[in-house]
Amino acid sequence: MRVLLTGGSGFIAAHCVDYLLQGNHSVVFTVRSHDKGKRILSNHPNVSQNKLSYVIVEDIAKEDAFEEAVKSDPPFEAVLHTASPFHFKATDPKKDLLDPATIGTTGILKAIKKNAPTVKHVAITSSFASIINPNGHPEVYNEGVWNPITMDESLNGDGSTAYRGSKKLAEVAAWDFxxxxxxxxxxxxxxxxxxxxxxxxxxxxxxxxxTSNELVRDLIQGKMEKGLPPTRTIIWVDVRDLARAHVRAIERPEAAGKRFLITAGSYRNSEVADIIKKNFPDLKSKLPEKYEREPAEDPFKYDNSRSKEVLGIKYMDLEKSITDLVKSLQSVGA
Structure with a gap:
């Protein structure tokens, strides 16, 4: 099928491109500049232009940002919307996080409805941030649980509060649409x-x-010799499993109308450091000699069965994920 992929230069989208091409789909991805578009194309030198190309979307927070991007000949049949800001450094929560996330999501849905009637399915990158309630965990986190955060709390909290709010409000806006x-x-x-x-x-x-990979970068660059920070979110997923989940969400009719918690399970920063020490002995001197191990008991339970049953995801283990991550960081100069 012909697929529009938003946020093409992002961490998750880059892997989505790989799996879409492996599935013999033709892909048009959005980027903010020709420079970024050409760099991504250069990573796929043997793929023809009718299989992989790009369009410019400079600002996803503009109401009509995707008006032209959704038009295509041949027409699109599916959309993967991965474009949304992810960081905890917002100086203006509304401008930096809430508007781009919410307007970007509703904007593309409006544009598809208006200009791309051939699109039958849209998969949207949301976040566990739209599920988790840091003020009181439920018995089990699953797709039926929503973060209770409000717009007022999102606007008046810190950077991580604004981020959690942006993801929840954007996802709610999509379902409401x-x-x-x-x-x-x-x-x-x-x-x-x-x-x-x-x-x-x-x-x-x-x-x-x-943001998620910053810890590993800092570890192998020797920036954490004094010890490890506490694990921010104790459940994780490998980006390749997440990209597979996105692609299968548009390929499998039974995924329509469903929300998916995509996680391989729990982890701790100390496990990440242990894996690096074991597999990269030459980096040992960069890592802290001693670090505290956080309690192995998870503060909450989670249920990822829907992702396994509907999307057929078989989750990768932490050791492979971290080992491949470190190798990739080394390849770009870490």
Whole structure:
């Protein structure tokens, strides 16, 4: 099928490109500049232009940002919407996080309804941030649980509060759109926690790495000799499993209208450090000699069975994910 992939230069999207091409789909990805578009194309030198190309979308927070991007000949049949900001450094929560996430999501859905009637399914990258309630965990986290955060709390909290709010409010807006507008397409949302695994997109520099992988970059660069920070979110997924989940969400009719918690299970930062020491003895001197091990008992339970049953995901283990990540960081100069 012909697929539009938003946020093409992002960590997750780069892997989505690989799996879409492996599945013999033709892909048009969005980027903010020709420079980024050409860099991604250069990573796939043997793929023809009718199989892989790009369009420019400069600002996803503009209401009409995707008006032209959704038009295609031949027309699109599915959309993967991965474009959304992910960082905890917002100085203006509304401008930096809430608007791009919410307007970007509703904007593309409006554009598809108006200009791309052939699109039958849309898969949207949401987040475990739209599920988790840091103020009181339920008995089990699954797709039926929603973070209770409000717009006011999102605007007046710290950077991580604003981020959690942006993901929850954007996902709610997507489901509300489908319910009210009754478009020709169905949606699925994917809610990953910490996303680890190899970097395949072209990095300008190691400072631009995705937020989830920053810990590993800092570890192997010797920036944590004094010890490890507490594990931010204790469940994780490898980026390749997440990308597979996105592609299968548009390939499998039974994924339509469903929300998915995408996680391989729990982990701790100390496990990550142990894996690096074991597999990269030459990096041992960069890592802290001693570090505290956080309690092995998880503070909450989670249920990832829907992702296994509907999407057929067989999750990768932490050792492979971290080992491949470190190798990829080394390849770009870490």
């Amino acid at each position: 489908v319910e009210k507008e009754k478009p020709n397409f169905t949606i699925s949302t994917l809610c990953p926690p910490t996303v680890l695994g190899p970097v395949v997109h072209y990095l300008n520099d190691l400072a631009s790495i995705n």
